[in-house]
Amino acid sequence: MSMTGIKGMNDILPGEVETWQFLESAARRVFALHGFSEIRVPVVEKTELFRRSIGETTDIVEKEMYTFVDKGGTSLTLRPEGTASVMRAFIEHKLYAADPVAKLYYMGPMFRYERPQKGRYRQFHQIGVEAVGVDDPRIDAQILAMLCQFFDDIGLDELELQINSLGCPECRPAYRRQLVAFLEARLGELCDDCRRRVTSNPLRVLDCKAAGCREATVEAPAMLDHLCGGCDDHFAEVRTHLDAVGTPYAVNRRMVRGLDYYTRTTFEMVTANLGAQNAVAAGGRYDGLVRELGGPALPGIGFAMGVERLALLLGDKRQARQSPALFVAALGDAAQGRAFVLMHQMQRQGLRVEIDYQGRSLKSQMRRADKLAAPLVLIIGEDELARGVGQLRFMADSSQREVALVELYETVVAELAGWSGAGQCP
Structure with a gap:
C-alpha cells in the first residue's frame, strides 16, 4: 500500500x-x-x-x-x-x-x-x-x-x-438588537446556518456567501450608523x-x-x-x-x-529554484575528488556550487548543468588537473576559456559581478 x-x-x-x-x-x-x-x-x-x-x-x-x-x-x-x-x-x-x-x-x-x-x-x-x-x-x-x-x-x-x-x-448591544429584529423578520429567506446564527452570532449572517442570504440582508442595518x-x-x-x-x-x-x-x-x-x-x-x-x-x-x-x-x-x-553559480564537470576519479574539494571551498566562501556524484559522461554532466540553469561550468579532466587549470564554459553562448584553479573563486565572482553590472541575470 x-x-x-x-x-x-x-x-x-x-x-x-x-x-x-x-x-x-x-x-x-x-x-x-x-x-x-x-x-x-x-x-x-x-x-x-x-x-x-x-x-x-x-x-x-x-x-x-x-x-x-x-x-x-x-x-x-x-x-x-x-x-x-x-x-x-x-x-x-x-x-x-x-x-x-x-x-x-x-x-x-x-x-x-x-x-x-x-x-x-x-x-x-x-x-x-x-x-x-x-x-x-x-x-x-x-x-x-x-x-x-x-x-x-x-x-x-x-x-x-x-x-x-x-x-x-x-x-454594539443596541445595534445587535436592531439587527436581530431585522433578521427574525426574514428567517424564511436565510440558510440553515444563518437561521441558527440569528440569536447566537447575528453579525455573521452579514458575511454569509449564500445568494439568498445576501439578497435578504441587502437592507440590513449597518454598524457604522450605530x-x-x-x-x-x-x-x-x-x-x-x-x-x-x-x-x-x-x-x-x-x-x-x-x-x-x-x-x-x-x-x-x-x-x-x-x-x-x-x-x-x-x-x-x-x-x-x-x-x-x-x-x-x-x-x-x-x-x-x-x-x-x-x-x-x-x-x-517567484516559482523558480535558485540556480548554482557554478557546476563542476569532472572526468576521472582524481578530477572528481578535486571537484569535491573545489565545491567545498567555494561554498565556504559563499557561492552555490554543484558537482556530479555519479561519474557520468561529460555530455550528461553538461545536460545536468543546463537543467540546473548554472551560468558557468568548470570542466576538469586528467590533463587540466595536471596543469592546475580548468575550462570555464559560459552556458549562454557555449564559449569557454582556460582558468587557473587557484584563482577560480575570484574568476567566478568577477564574471558574476560583470553580468550583474550589465543588468543581466546569470
Whole structure:
C-alpha cells in the first residue's frame, strides 16, 4: 500500500518553497522597518484558550478545530489562528512589564477542519502581526499602511484595502438588537446556518456567501450608523491618518469578522483573482481580548495573511529554484575528488556550487548543468588537473576559456559581478 499525505495538508516542494521564502523575507523586512519583532509560539494550545478568545458560537470552535485529549486528560487543540496564542504568550511571560507597547509578528501553520478548496486547506499558513498597548488611531493607520507597503514590495497591486468599524461593548448591544429584529423578520429567506446564527452570532449572517442570504440582508442595518461618539471619532481619525499618508482604502459597511474578539477598526485586503475566497489578509482591533485571557486591560490590533493565497496570486512570478553559480564537470576519479574539494571551498566562501556524484559522461554532466540553469561550468579532466587549470564554459553562448584553479573563486565572482553590472541575470 502506498503512503499518501492527509487531505488538505499539502507538501511545499522545491520550486514552490522559493515563493514562500520570498514572502517571508519581504514580511520580515517590512515589519522590522515598523518596529515589529518576531515571536514563535507552539502549534498546540489548551482548547479553552480558543473557546474563550474566538467564541463558543463561531464556526471555528463549533465545527473546525482539531481537538483531542492527551494522555494526561487535558483537552488540546491544534491552533486554528495565531492571535490567541500570541496573546497567551504575551500574558504568560509578562511582556507588558518590559515595554508598555508590544509590536510582534509571527509565521507558521494553522489548522482547521473544513472542505479543502483553492487557497484554503486544513493545514494552512499565516503571517501575522499584533500591536498591543496602544489605542491611538495612528497605530491602526500605521498597521494598514504597513500592510499596503508589504503588498507593494512583493509586486501585488490588484488588491483593495476595505475597512469598517464594529463598534465597542457600549454601542454594539443596541445595534445587535436592531439587527436581530431585522433578521427574525426574514428567517424564511436565510440558510440553515444563518437561521441558527440569528440569536447566537447575528453579525455573521452579514458575511454569509449564500445568494439568498445576501439578497435578504441587502437592507440590513449597518454598524457604522450605530457607533457611539468614541467609536465614530476613532474611525474618522483612522481614515484621516490613512488619507494623510496616501494609503487608498474603501469603506465596506457590510464587513464583519468571524471571531468574537474584534472591536472598532476591522479590515480586509481583497482581490478579484481568487473567486469567492477573495480575502488575502484580514484583521482588526481586539481591545478586550488581553483582559479576557487573564492579562491587563490593554488594547490591541493585528492582522493575518494567508500564505497559500499569496502564493497563488504571485503565480509563476517567484516559482523558480535558485540556480548554482557554478557546476563542476569532472572526468576521472582524481578530477572528481578535486571537484569535491573545489565545491567545498567555494561554498565556504559563499557561492552555490554543484558537482556530479555519479561519474557520468561529460555530455550528461553538461545536460545536468543546463537543467540546473548554472551560468558557468568548470570542466576538469586528467590533463587540466595536471596543469592546475580548468575550462570555464559560459552556458549562454557555449564559449569557454582556460582558468587557473587557484584563482577560480575570484574568476567566478568577477564574471558574476560583470553580468550583474550589465543588468543581466546569470
